[in-house]
Amino acid sequence: MGGTKRLMEEREEDESYGTGLLVNAGAAKRCEVHGYLLDREDSGAAEEVVEEFAEERGRDEAEERVKAALANAGMECPGCHRK
Numbered sequence: 894m895g896g897t898k899r900l901m902e903e904r905e906e907d908e909s910y911g912t913g914l915l916v917n918a919g920a921a922k923r924c925e926v927h928g929y930l931l932d933r934e935d936s937g938a939a940e941e942v943v944e945e946f947a948e949e950r951g952r953d954e955a956e957e958r959v960k961a962a963l964a965n966a967g968m969e970c971p972g973c974h975r976k
């Protein structure tokens with residue numbers, strides 16, 4: 894009872910945490926106007942995030958989280974088509 898909901902919340906927290914790390918590392922950024930997450934295609938920066946995350950969660954989970962966070966990022970903002 895309630896277990897599934899808790900798991901989903903944890904998953905969402907993990908994703909936003911991964912997203913925040915990507916933005917901090919410069920692997921992704923948010924459109925200043927619309928807030929959409931944009932992939933900056935900086936695989937070096939993404940790799941740094943994996944390394945940092947891996948210390949906490951382990952390599953496999955770190956790679957999965959970073960991949961999931963980048964999957965949410967677009968190449969350009971759907972609101973203003975800026976990159």
Ligand SMILES: [Zn+2]
Binds near residue numbers: 925971
């Ligand atoms: Zn925009």
